[in-house]
Amino acid sequence: MKVISIFLALINFLAGVLLILSCISSNDTPAWIAWKTGMGGMGVAFGILTFKDSARPVSQRKMILYGLILVTVGVSILAYGIHWSVVSGDPKNTVMVVGGSFFLHGFTSALGMAGD
Secondary structure (H helix, E strand, O other): OHHHHHHHHHHHHHHHHHHHHHOOOOOOOHHHHHHHHHHHHHHHHHHHHHHHHHHOOOOHHHHHHHHHHHHHHHHHHHHHHHHHHHHHOOOOHHHHHHHHHHHHHHHHHHHHHHOO
């Protein structure tokens, strides 16, 4: 599970960077830009923490807490994506992919830490 968590950390890190870069020349509303920047920042931060944990162990309590935060945020992002699709009729696939990736990263990270 730890290998899957490290791979998903890389994916979340890259997705976070792309989300932040997509806000540079965006014509979206400020709330949407802030939301994408925040999610990108979370992806970058948790990706770095997971890589740091694989190189030199971080406190197990912190990593399990970070994993649970990612699971919670991932589920809420997925719910928001489904709500957005139902209300507006315009599915935001990026929201669904980011939410699912955060959920899986947190889930595998928490399970990987439980095995140590």
